[in-house]
Amino acid sequence: MTTRFDEIIDRRETNAVKWDSRKEVFGTEDLLPLWVADMDFTCPPEVIDAVVKKAKHGVYGYPKQPPAFYQAIQGWLKRRFNADVPKEWISTIPGVVPGIRMAVEAFTKPGDKIIIQTPVYPPFYSSVEDLGRHLIKNPLIEENGYYTMDLADLEKKIDARTKMLILCHPHNPIGRVWSKEELTRLAEICAKHNVFIVSDEIHSDLVYEKGTHTPFYTLPEALSQRTLTFIAGSKTFNTAGLFSSLAISNNAELLRTFTQTAAQFGVNHLNLFGIEAMTAAYSHGDEWLDELLVYLRENAEYIINFLETHIPQVKMWQPEATYLGWLDCRGLGLPKDELRKFMIEEAKIGLNDGASFGEEGVGFQRINFACPRSVIEEAMTRLKQAVDRLG
Structure with a gap:
């Protein structure tokens, strides 16, 4: 079923930090940004x-x-x-x-x-x-x-x-x-x-x-x-x-x-x-938020199920709140700096590096899943292809 949150809204060249700061933050614009904590959805109409x-x-x-x-x-x-x-x-x-x-x-x-x-x-x-x-x-x-x-x-x-x-x-x-x-x-x-x-x-x-x-x-x-x-x-x-x-x-x-x-x-x-x-x-905003929460939860479930099925080396626990997933990438066996580089250069997805949240976050990446489902599907496909190339 199509919802209001499935619409792709082009945020490029709108001075959006999430999209227009890709070069400064990741060194390239050739990636899908799923990092800074705002949503790719329009506000409630009211x-x-x-x-x-x-x-x-x-x-x-x-x-x-x-x-x-x-x-x-x-x-x-x-x-x-x-x-x-x-x-x-x-x-x-x-x-x-x-x-x-x-x-x-x-x-x-x-x-x-x-x-x-x-x-x-x-x-x-x-x-x-x-x-x-x-x-x-x-x-x-x-x-x-x-x-x-x-x-x-x-x-x-x-x-x-x-x-x-x-x-x-x-x-x-x-x-x-x-x-x-x-x-x-x-x-x-x-x-x-x-x-x-x-x-x-x-x-x-x-x-x-x-x-x-x-x-x-x-x-x-x-x-x-x-x-x-x-x-x-x-x-x-x-x-x-x-x-x-x-x-x-x-x-x-x-x-x-x-x-x-x-x-x-x-x-x-x-x-x-x-x-x-x-x-x-x-x-x-009550009705809009209630619809949003259903959509966000399904996005999180999609990521979790995809990882379990296709990339078991990476895990995500179902969040109880927020639209932020905490990806446990320790199963990939990559050193701290190599993990961030892998996500940017191989998977071509822009995530928040877990180390920025403290040493306890080393080996993790934070993903923002507040975006249309099709974007999440593309991100997971990119991640799978990159992991497959690791051998």
């Missing part, structure tokens, strides 16, 4: 209509967030996560990564220790190290492609200088949705040692089983008072270029400190069109 309407007005002055903006957010969080979030819990930030950096600046000092759970999204590393904080790794435990938190190791690594943990929830690149039990235990350890938690929940809408994602701010108040959660519609509705995200906390003083820090650095305003897009998406 989002497009809202942006076009605002564009036609012709005056693009400084915007404010109207009541409808907050009502849309609150309605979305209630419908998707059964979360009651007062307007007073919400602040704005142009992006989740700038938000994480502002949280580091607001709640830690140079020399403080900050924990991340690896392998993980590369900006987590730079958000700590660029600001002069000391990075502590709490590697996840992997068993047959399934990852869990190593909470015993976490507690061992916390000392008096440890001030923050940055959580990826759902996790990029491994696709885990942390259970309420896992989050509770994590929060208990951090509360015991007075460690602040920053929860990056930008992929929280892209969960394949409804009701499995637990927003951190919905945990009991004793565990969530020293936490700050970031969300955005950018991954969900493919609006990353509109630079509009949200920070949520049930601690008024904490949120005020964060907002003041963001204002000091001039990153407390949203994009004019981002406000319109977010309002429309959170008001009308």
Whole structure:
């Protein structure tokens, strides 16, 4: 059955990083880009209509967030996560990564220790190290492609200088949705040692089983008072270029400190069109997202089945969330640098090299499967032909 997501949309020469940066990133334009985390699908029609309407007005002055903006957010969080979030819990930030950096600046000092759970999204590393904080790794435990938190190791690594943990929830690149039990235990350890938690929940809408994602701010108040959660519609509705995200906390003083820090650095305003897009998406995007999740899940299943049938040396675990697959290529027996070269020069597909997510990612590649099925089919065919040539 043909769906709205089967359409091939030519993004070349549109200043799309994913397509128009192939030469800089991979050294060639002769490959299929399946790397940077945006989708090759158009936004929901309601989002497009809202942006076009605002564009036609012709005056693009400084915007404010109207009541409808907050009502849309609150309605979305209630419908998707059964979360009651007062307007007073919400602040704005142009992006989740700038938000994480502002949280580091607001709640830690140079020399403080900050924990991340690896392998993980590369900006987590730079958000700590660029600001002069000391990075502590709490590697996840992997068993047959399934990852869990190593909470015993976490507690061992916390000392008096440890001030923050940055959580990826759902996790990029491994696709885990942390259970309420896992989050509770994590929060208990951090509360015991007075460690602040920053929860990056930008992929929280892209969960394949409804009701499995637990927003951190919905945990009991004793565990969530020293936490700050970031969300955005950018991954969900493919609006990353509109630079509009949200920070949520049930601690008024904490949120005020964060907002003041963001204002000091001039990153407390949203994009004019981002406000319109977010309002429309959170008001009308449910049906579109439900259809998208079915399509994405089937894309992931296609990859998994193809690998099992044709390329057993490469494996992928079914992600619980996100449109990112974590390909275990260790069975190919290629050294780190040779694996990346093989994907680019032989398979001619542009993936994120696993090593960029930390040393625990060596031997892995991250694939973005948020594209038409025919593109995934072509990518898998290219990969099979390249592996066959390895002998």
